[in-house]
Amino acid sequence: MHQQNAAEPVQTELQTPPALRMRKRTPRQGLASLAGWVVTLVVFASVPFWLSVDNTLLIEGMIVAAVFALATNFLVHHAGLTTFGQAVFYGIGAYTIGLFSVHTHVSFWVAVVLGPFFAALAALVIGALSLRARAFYFALLTLGFSQLFYNLSMVFYGFTRGDTGIYGIPLPGFLRSPLWSYEFIFIVGAAGGLALWWIVRTPFGLAIMAIRDNRRRAQSLGMNSYVQLLAAFVISGFFCGLAGVLFIVYQQHAYPEMLNWQSSGAPILMSVLGGMSTFAGPVVGAVIYTLLENFVGGITTYWELIIGVVVLALILIYPGGIVRGVVQLARKLGSFGNGGRGQ
Amino acid sequence: MISVMAGLATAAILFIVTVGLSLIFGTMRVINLAHGTFYMLGAYLVTVTFGAVSSRALGFTVMLLVSAAIVAVVGLLIEVLVLRRLYGSDHLLQLLATWAILMILDQVAIMVWGPQNFTAALPRAFNGSVQMNGQQFPQYDLFLIGVALAIALALWLILQRTRFGRLVRAAVQDVELIRVLGVNVNRLYTQVFVVGTFLAALGGALMGPATSVGPGIDMNIIVEAFIVSVIGGLGNIWGAAIGAIIIGLFQSIGNLYVPELASLAPYIVMILILVIRPHGLLGKVEG
Numbered sequence: 001m002h003q004q005n006a007a008e009p010v011q012t013e014l015q016t017p018p019a020l021r022m023r024k025r026t027p028r029q030g031l032a033s034l035a036g037w038v039v040t041l042v043v044f045a046s047v048p049f050w051l052s053v054d055n056t057l058l059i060e061g062m063i064v065a066a067v068f069a070l071a072t073n074f075l076v077h078h079a080g081l082t083t084f085g086q087a088v089f090y091g092i093g094a095y096t097i098g099l100f101s102v103h104t105h106v107s108f109w110v111a112v113v114l115g116p117f118f119a120a121l122a123a124l125v126i127g128a129l130s131l132r133a134r135a136f137y138f139a140l141l142t143l144g145f146s147q148l149f150y151n152l153s154m155v156f157y158g159f160t161r162g163d164t165g166i167y168g169i170p171l172p173g174f175l176r177s178p179l180w181s182y183e184f185i186f187i188v189g190a191a192g193g194l195a196l197w198w199i200v201r202t203p204f205g206l207a208i209m210a211i212r213d214n215r216r217r218a219q220s221l222g223m224n225s226y227v228q229l230l231a232a233f234v235i236s237g238f239f240c241g242l243a244g245v246l247f248i249v250y251q252q253h254a255y256p257e258m259l260n261w262q263s264s265g266a267p268i269l270m271s272v273l274g275g276m277s278t279f280a281g282p283v284v285g286a287v288i289y290t291l292l293e294n295f296v297g298g299i300t301t302y303w304e305l306i307i308g309v310v311v312l313a314l315i316l317i318y319p320g321g322i323v324r325g326v327v328q329l330a331r332k333l334g335s336f337g338n339g340g341r342g343q
Numbered sequence: 344m345i346s347v348m349a350g351l352a353t354a355a356i357l358f359i360v361t362v363g364l365s366l367i368f369g370t371m372r373v374i375n376l377a378h379g380t381f382y383m384l385g386a387y388l389v390t391v392t393f394g395a396v397s398s399r400a401l402g403f404t405v406m407l408l409v410s411a412a413i414v415a416v417v418g419l420l421i422e423v424l425v426l427r428r429l430y431g432s433d434h435l436l437q438l439l440a441t442w443a444i445l446m447i448l449d450q451v452a453i454m455v456w457g458p459q460n461f462t463a464a465l466p467r468a469f470n471g472s473v474q475m476n477g478q479q480f481p482q483y484d485l486f487l488i489g490v491a492l493a494i495a496l497a498l499w500l501i502l503q504r505t506r507f508g509r510l511v512r513a514a515v516q517d518v519e520l521i522r523v524l525g526v527n528v529n530r531l532y533t534q535v536f537v538v539g540t541f542l543a544a545l546g547g548a549l550m551g552p553a554t555s556v557g558p559g560i561d562m563n564i565i566v567e568a569f570i571v572s573v574i575g576g577l578g579n580i581w582g583a584a585i586g587a588i589i590i591g592l593f594q595s596i597g598n599l600y601v602p603e604l605a606s607l608a609p610y611i612v613m614i615l616i617l618v619i620r621p622h623g624l625l626g627k628v629e630g
Binding site: 076082129132133134136137139140141143144145147148151152154155261262265268269272302304305307308309311312315316319 | 374428433435447450577603604606617618
């Protein structure tokens, strides 16, 4: 199957220019798609009413992971920047609430609002420094920042509580009820996902994809690639911070391992699991990853072994990710119906 | 002075591990996240499995080589079964594949050796210390530095004088060209990966008796090896040496003066150097 040589970079799904993939939809298809989204939203919004508290919590974890994965995928897939440092912003979102609750009397809601903005600010600084480097150097520089913040949170014990992290962060009023904390995570998470979906479709979103596909051509069209990519970095940082804020509503615990390179890699892993080139991909990947972590983790302590095997198998069999694999499978099955001609 | 020597001993290990990583990256353009795991396996094999066999210098040296060779076979299998199928696909997929391998081998190590840490005594032959200018240097540190120098020299000779070395140097420059010239690039990649794995495992095997070996040591070394390799310039052997010395010295001297912040030193050094030279000290500009 993948017997190609390094000679010709094979066009995998990851590399297909998005312009080729966006097909015009008939009004009926558009309506069906809209109906699908509405049904999905209603199903998810009503989760606490028909699932146990434990399973509702499981879905909360999936939503947090999905926002983190979407925000990371925006940078990795749409802007074409392989980063191993998004956990910094995820962690800053969570630590903002934790540190405010420990060191100040400022309202929880102020910290909720500030979290993503602090993450975006950190992204502005880290992005401005990291984007001077390219390709692998960029990836490893962001990894270095991730490890720097991880070690900082361990070293300044008095401020960050070191390796235990800040746990038992008190939630205000209505967020203490399982129903409302779920609805909060769901509504804010869905809004964040929608915002990212919209950003990809704005002229700015198209511009960063153009830079990804051919930086020199984009520059010759008058784009300032450094500024555009920095903006993408800040946006991704903002939404990673949002995921960190949601994590506090979900778990009330900010800890150093949220910041290290494995945490930075997890959302990339989720995106590739589900498929980077579709919007639903990172979400599906986050769901699968969380399920594996929970159910396999419940059966055996070796759950990382299972994740490793699943990831490896998927990379070798369906490099485009599960969502695309399913779509291809469906097309193949569908094409039997019309004499094998359809694609 | 003692801390400079300790720093150089750390640098020796870092160099041995990083030069393997750099060789693999320079030739194959794969960032191998599992490199630290090969280091860990080498350390386990020497400390837990073979360490007891001999405390004589010769016996110990043989055990080092046997351990590294066993891990190199694991590397061979991984290259042939997994990585070979991913050349030419997205770099991200290669990165995640090596990460998956890391996760799998990590868990296998815990299954085999359990979650506890092991400490083995240094082989008796290296347990003493040496007098120099009225100061005591641990013999094992000198041994590490000697091994690193020997490996550097051997690699230099191999790269300059042998056909394999010429092919590797050519592949670093332009792999397409040597493919067109009829070289079996897949076989070259396999050889490079096996050599890189061997060096990672040898680094771990050397470090095993000098430290405590347990789960997680691979995560520490892989991050340090990345830092060393990007400081020096990816794919550059002399860059790996310079990077290793910089980080080794910063760590040991930092430990002496500001122990609480020493853990931050490698990251700060890396960020400073990359901000000034975004492609490392000796690296080429990436396309």
